[in-house]
Amino acid sequence: xxxxxVIVDVPVLSINQFFDYLIPxxxxxxxxxxxxVVIPFGPRKITGFVVEVxxxxxxxxxxxxxxxxxxxxxxxxxxxxxxxxxxxxxxxxYITAFQAMLPQVLKSxxxxxxxxxxxxxxxxxxxxxxxxxDKVLFDDLIEQNISYHQLRTAIQNKQxxxxxxxxxxxxxKYVTEVYPEKSKEELxxxxxxxxxxxxxxxxxxxxxxxxxxxxEQVELMSRLNISSASLQSLCDKGLLGKEKIEIMxxxxxxxxxxxxxxxxxxxxxSKAIQPILKNIKKEKHDVFLLHxxxxxxxxxxxxxxxxxxxxxxxxxxxxxxxxxxxPQMVRRxxxxxxxxxxxxxxxxxxxxxYDEWRRIHQKEVQVVVGARSAIFAPFENLGIIVIDEExxxxxxxxxxxxxxxxxxxxxxxxxxxxxxxxxxxxxxLESYARAQKDIYKLLTLTKRTNKKPLPNxxxxxxxxxxxxxxxxxxxxxxxxxxxxxxxRGEQIVLLLNRRGFATFIMCRDCGHVEECPNCDIALxxxxxxxxxxxxxxxxxxxxPTVCSMCESxxxxxxxxxxxxxxxxxxxxxxxVKVIRMDVDTTxxxxxxxxxxxxxxNHEAHILLGTQMIAKGLDFPNVTLVGxxxxxxxxxxxxxxxxxxxxxxxxxxxxxAGRHDLDGEVIVQTYTPEHYSIRHASTYNFNQFYQExxxxxxxxxxxxxxxxxxxxxxxPKEATVIQTTRxxxxxxxxxxxxxxxxxxxxxxxIAKIKNRYRYQCMIKYREEPGxxxxxxxxxxxxxxxxxxxxxxxxxxxxxxxxx
Numbered sequence: 029x030x031x032x033x034v035i036v037d038v039p040v041l042s043i044n045q046f047f048d049y050l051i052p053x054x055x056x057x058x059x060x061x062x063x064x065v066v067i068p069f070g071p072r073k074i075t076g077f078v079v080e081v082x083x084x085x086x087x088x089x090x091x092x093x094x095x096x097x098x099x100x101x102x103x104x105x106x107x108x109x110x111x112x113x114x115x116x117x118x119x120x121x122y123i124t125a126f127q128a129m130l131p132q133v134l135k136s137x138x139x140x141x142x143x144x145x146x147x148x149x150x151x152x153x154x155x156x157x158x159x160x161x162d163k164v165l166f167d168d169l170i171e172q173n174i175s176y177h178q179l180r181t182a183i184q185n186k187q188x189x190x191x192x193x194x195x196x197x198x199x200x201k202y203v204t205e206v207y208p209e210k211s212k213e214e215l216x217x218x219x220x221x222x223x224x225x226x227x228x229x230x231x232x233x234x235x236x237x238x239x240x241x242x243x244e245q246v247e248l249m250s251r252l253n254i255s256s257a258s259l260q261s262l263c264d265k266g267l268l269g270k271e272k273i274e275i276m277x278x279x280x281x282x283x284x285x286x287x288x289x290x291x292x293x294x295x296x297x298s299k300a301i302q303p304i305l306k307n308i309k310k311e312k313h314d315v316f317l318l319h320x321x322x323x324x325x326x327x328x329x330x331x332x333x334x335x336x337x338x339x340x341x342x343x344x345x346x347x348x349x350x351x352x353x354x355p356q357m358v359r360r361x362x363x364x365x366x367x368x369x370x371x372x373x374x375x376x377x378x379x380x381x382y383d384e385w386r387r388i389h390q391k392e393v394q395v396v397v398g399a400r401s402a403i404f405a406p407f408e409n410l411g412i413i414v415i416d417e418e419x420x421x422x423x424x425x426x427x428x429x430x431x432x433x434x435x436x437x438x439x440x441x442x443x444x445x446x447x448x449x450x451x452x453x454x455x456x457l458e459s460y461a462r463a464q465k466d467i468y469k470l471l472t473l474t475k476r477t478n479k480k481p482l483p484n485x486x487x488x489x490x491x492x493x494x495x496x497x498x499x500x501x502x503x504x505x506x507x508x509x510x511x512x513x514x515x516r517g518e519q520i521v522l523l524l525n526r527r528g529f530a531t532f533i534m535c536r537d538c539g540h541v542e543e544c545p546n547c548d549i550a551l552x553x554x555x556x557x558x559x560x561x562x563x564x565x566x567x568x569x570x571x572p573t574v575c576s577m578c579e580s581x582x583x584x585x586x587x588x589x590x591x592x593x594x595x596x597x598x599x600x601x602x603x604v605k606v607i608r609m610d611v612d613t614t615x616x617x618x619x620x621x622x623x624x625x626x627x628x629n630h631e632a633h634i635l636l637g638t639q640m641i642a643k644g645l646d647f648p649n650v651t652l653v654g655x656x657x658x659x660x661x662x663x664x665x666x667x668x669x670x671x672x673x674x675x676x677x678x679x680x681x682x683x684a685g686r687h688d689l690d691g692e693v694i695v696q697t698y699t700p701e702h703y704s705i706r707h708a709s710t711y712n713f714n715q716f717y718q719e720x721x722x723x724x725x726x727x728x729x730x731x732x733x734x735x736x737x738x739x740x741x742x743p744k745e746a747t748v749i750q751t752t753r754x755x756x757x758x759x760x761x762x763x764x765x766x767x768x769x770x771x772x773x774x775x776x777i778a779k780i781k782n783r784y785r786y787q788c789m790i791k792y793r794e795e796p797g798x799x800x801x802x803x804x805x806x807x808x809x810x811x812x813x814x815x816x817x818x819x820x821x822x823x824x825x826x827x828x829x830x
Contacts, residue, residue, distance in 0.1 A: 030056050031085045032093060034076040035122045036069055041810040044121045046079065050090040058176035059093065061108055062101025064134070066094040077126050079108050099166075099180055099190050102134060102389070104406055106443050113439065119802060119822045120429035128429055129404040133382040140166035141191040142179070149187045153178060166190065189390075191274070201379065202272045206259060207242035209269045218267050228258040233267065245270065277383040280371060285362040290332055297325050300471040304333045307447040308340070308411060315438055317418075317463040318451040320473030321482060321711065322682020326451045327357070328477075330414045331364050333449070338368065338394050342411030342446075346397045347433055348373075349420035350640050355621045357416070361397050372398030372405070375617060400425060403433045403440070410444040413437045418450035418459060419675050424827040432825055434459075453682060453713075454675040457724065460717060461731040476686075483653070483684040483691030485709040489700045501596055506654050506694045510601060514633050518651040518689065522597075522636045523680045524590050525660055533560060535575035536582040542572070548779040553585045554612070555592065565781045593656060594636055609637035639676055641683075648687035653680055658697040658705055665776045666829050667729045670704040674716050677708035728768065728791050736790040736798065737826040739775060741819045745784040751818060752786040755805055759790065762801050767792040776830045783819070789826075799824075 030051040036043060049067055051059045059065070063078050068091050075097065103111070107129055115125040127135060143163045144150065150158060153174065157164050169179065182188045208215060219233045231252055249256065262268045293301065300318060307314050320326045334344040348357050361369045370384045370393040387393050389406050396405040400423055403413075415423065415437055423433040434450065441448040450459055450468070463470040476482065488503040498504060513520050532550035533542045542551045544562035551560035553571065561568040574581055585592075590610045597606055609623050627635045628647060635641060635650075661673050677695060685691020697705055707716035725732050738755060742748045752772035759769050771788030778785055792798065802822055812818045 029083060029085075030059070031082050031090065032059055032065070032078045033080040033082065034065060034067055034078055034093075035126065036067065036076040037074050037123050037127075038069070039121045039123050040814065041121075041806060042814075044115075044123075047076070048085040048087055048090055050092040051081070052092045055093060055096055055176060058096055058099070058180060060101050061105060062103040064097040064102060066097060067091070068094060077103065077108075077123070079112070079122075096176065099140075099176065099183060102406075103129060104408055106408070106440070107404065107406065109443075110404075110436065110439060114429050114431055114436070116799070117435075118429040118431055118824060119799065119806070125429045128401070128425075128431075129406075131382045131385045132378050142166050142169060142188050143191055144187070145189055146187055149185060151178070151182060151187070154182060154188070163191075201275045201277050201383075203275055204245040205242045205271050205273050206245050206248055206263075207269050207271065208236040208240055208267070210267055212237050212240055215267065218265075228252075228254050229262055232258060232262060236268070242271075276387065277377070277380045280358060280362060285359060285366070287366070288360075288363040290335065290364075291325075291328050293328065293332070294325065294475070294477055296473050296475060297329055297477070300473060301329050301332060303469060303471065304329070304412075304447050304449060305336055308333065308336050311445045313441045313445050313447065315441070315448045315450065315462075315468045316471055317455055317459055317468045318449055318471045318473070319455055319460070319463075319713075320451065320453060320471075321476065322453045322679065323476040323478065323482075323686045324453075324473035325477040326416070326473065327360055330416070330449065330451070331360065333412055333447075334395060334414075335364070337411030337446075338365065340411055342394070342409050343405075343407040344395045344412045344414070345402060345405055345407065345410065345437075345440075346395065346414045347402060347416065347423070347437070348397065348399060349417045349422045350399075355624060356646060358397055361395060365395055368393050369395045369397060370405075372396060372402040374399060375620065377617070400433045403436045410440060411446050412449065413441055413446065414449045414451065416451050417679075418452045419454050419456045421672075421827045424825070426828050428821075430823050430825070432827075435825075454678045457671060457717065457720060458731040461721070478687060480685060480690070482711050483681060483693050485681055485693040485695060485711075487695045487697060487700045487705060487709050490696050490698050500600060501593060501656060502600060502654075503694070503696050506696065507600065509652050509692065509694055510604070510634070510654070513652045514601075514604065516651075517630075517649075519627070519630070519632075519647060519649045520634045520652045520654065521641060521645075521647075521650055521680070521683050522593070522634055522654045522656065523639070523641060523676075524593055524636070524656045525639050525676065533571060533583060533585055535578060535580050536584055537580035538575060538578040540575055540577040542576075546780070546782045548777050552589070555585075555595070564777065590636060590638060597634065597636070604634060605632040606634045606636055607632040609635060609641055611638070614640070641680070645683055646686055647683070649689070650684055650686070651689045651691050653684040653691070653693045655680060655693070655695045655697075658695045659699045659702065662699065662702060662704070664830075667724070667727070668827075670702075670720055670723075673702075674704040674708045674720075677705065678711060678713070681708070681711070733791045733793055734795075735826055736792070736802070737787060737823045737829070738790075738802070739785055739787045739821045739823075741780075741783040741785045741821075743783055743817060747816075747818065748784045748786045751809070751812075751820075752788060755809075755820075756788050758805055758808075759788070759801070763790070763792070763795060763798070767795055 032049050032051050033046040034049050036047055059078055059081060061078050061080055064075055065078055066073050067076050073094055103126065111125040111129060115122045141163050144158050147158065157169060215233050215237050219230050222230055232254060235252060263270055304316055318326055318329065330346060337344050358371055370387050372381060372384055388396060396402050415434055418434060425431050437448050459468060462468045486505060488505050490503065493503050510520055533553050542560055543549065544551055544565065544567050546567050547562055547564045549562060549564055551562055554561055558571050559568055560571055572583065575583060590608055594606050594608045597604055607623055607627050614620050626632065655677060658677060661669050681693040684693055695705065695709060699705065703719050704716065740748050740752045756769055756772050768791040769788055772786050775785035775787045806820060809818065809820060813820060
């Protein structure tokens with residue numbers, strides 16, 4: 029008796045376990061761990077993942093599996109183990125962890141298609157089905173008594189392959205090709221036999237006499253300006269044929285990338301790459317922290333290390349934090365490795381993601397470049413994992429499963445015995461502290477590859493500007509520097525870590541601020557559409573003409589957003605051309621590439637944007653970087669606010685003077701004395717690290733302790749307060765005296781989407797039983813969660829405290 033242990037697709041705590049199902053006789057040689065199956069579950073049939081196959085079950089009566097959804101596993105043995113570990117580590121459901129690894133298309137309903145790869149190798153049993161066609165529906169073959177075992181043997185022998193036909197908006201891309209069914213001589217004869225008035229048909233046949241090759245129907249109709257009726261008539265006569273051909277969607281045209289070769293390394297780069305290459309050769313796992321100043325050539329080290337991995341026949345994963353970084357990173361990697369590179373990130377369509385995933389799954393590529401979820405690429409022979417800009421918070425997923433890509437990378441690196449490289453000019457304090465303790469191996473690059481010094485940073489005290497009568501958002505120094513660069517034909521990057529036209533709308537008579545009715549937050553003003561919008565629940569409304577409290581007409585906007593800065597620039601500096609890059613201007617597909625290309629082509633003097641422009645971008649003509657409101661993050665209720673400010677300022681400063689021209693950075697701030705701004709202005713990471721670590725030690729924050737954040741939400745405030753108090757009491761009764769519990773307290777944003785939010789934070793050094801205790805708490809409140817709309821969110825490594 030063969031038993032499959034299955035995780036079912038029901039994300040409920042009481043069902044978060046393995047269920048035993050009998051493998052029926054016709055599937056005995058087919059079902060493997062990592063496959064998706066259809067199973068009876070109560071009165072319905074649902075899907076699930078097979079995680080184990082065994083000969084034993086503690087149950088006497090078992091229901092059989094209804095159907096296998098796959099012929100080969102969609103999740104590898106390693107990813108099964110990883111999914112189970114991730115679910116335990118993040119306290120999430122098993123099914124949620126497994127679904128996080130797959131493209132959206134594989135969560136849909138679909139049918140399968142069997143396609144011939146090598147007709148000559150086909151077995152006698154399969155030959156009749158493919159006598160007149162290359163593709164047959166999978167279910168049709170099963171109905172004709174073709175067994176799963178026979179199909180799998182044919183796949184292993186590379187006779188056939190399985191395609192998934194998706195029954196949803198996500199579909200495969202097909203084109204219709206038209207081809208000549210007859211020889212050139214027969215087509216010429218047919219032209220002579222056509223009636224005189226069949227002018228269009230004769231044109232088409234003349235075309236195929238001259239071009240005896242298949243052509244896309246759309247292109248043919250466009251070239252000859254003909255109708256589909258004329259084509260169909262020739263097909264009906266057997267002179268031409270039509271065939272639907274699947275095209276793998278490739279978001280990037282591989283032929284458009286200029287091929288590059290390895291660059292000579294500097295002495296520092298050579299020294300840094302040696303330990304990585306040694307680990308690749310010895311198939312040894314270590315975590316390397318590559319701490320290199322901006323422009324020091326970290327990417328070239330990644331490329332040359334990956335080249336060695338490819339030469340060994342192995343695979344590589346490269347993570348980048350922002351979609352805006354991906355175009356330049358893709359250009360570097362496609363330029364070096366061509367079609368061996370697949371790309372995965374959120375700006376791709378669902379179909380493009382699926383096709384890229386299939387290329388990885390079918391072992392057609394050896395390198396994946398992508399954002400956070402690319403860490404789950406189904407490679408089975410990994411040789412290196414690179415996380416670029418490792419300090420970025422985007423590597424932490426903020427919904428279940430709340431994993432950090434760095435932790436998953438290290439898990440996979442250990443499994444595959446390969447190095448993991450974390451690269452940054454401003455590593456997180458946690459990573460740098462691990463490197464200081466030799467848990468990570470520290471590699472350092474202190475000089476730029478162009479041997480030029482880092483750009484000079486000029487900190488401008490905006491309080492003095494106010495005293496001097498300058499009421500604009502641009503200091504006199506920054507205004508002069510912008511005008512000077514424009515005269516010289518050089519370019520400028522301006523950073524503001526905020527979007528929208530203004531932060532909020534306020535009545536000057538009574539002080540009333542327009543707030544979101546669903547969330548405890550002020551609405552943001554977007555001037556281009558004269559609209560107020562909540563960035564948490566997407567509620568929006570027109571800007572009122574009178575105050576809703578006192579009916580005054582004295583309504584004004586306060587604060588500074590990217591839209592307002594753009595408008596002020598156009599007023600302040602004559603003839604300036606600005607490209608604005610923030611979430612609002614980059615929503616459409618391909619907008620990142622389009623805006624960056626325009627700036628690269630010198631179509632604007634200034635690139636103005638939020639933090640998406642602060643890192644990774646490389647423009648030779650940028651000689652000035654201006655930072656507006658450098659201290660805007662310092663006042664957030666987040667213990668990492670100083671660290672994030674230092675990182676952002678250092679990263680954006682690195683955009684200037686990366687090539688032949690000297691660079692300059694002007695930082696505008698109201699708190700120039702703050703240590704994060706002082707040390708960022710001198711690029712003194714070590715001094716910042718020492719000062720920030722002292723504060724972290726004093727107030728007990730990571731890396732000196734671990735954190736766990738529990739957030740409880742409910743439509744009724746009283747229910748939230750009572751539940752949070754009960755949970756804090758349970759924690760207090762079971763945790764050690766050295767562990768601190770902060771709360772219960774309202775979350776920094778106390779209401780989102782009409783749900784009240786309270787939280788408690790646990791600071792601990794050693795609590796081996798904490799996961800089990802929190803799981804018991806979740807079990808205790810499971811019924812209330814399912815019945816009473818209560819939500820308990822647990823984050824074992826919180827990065828977002830709002």
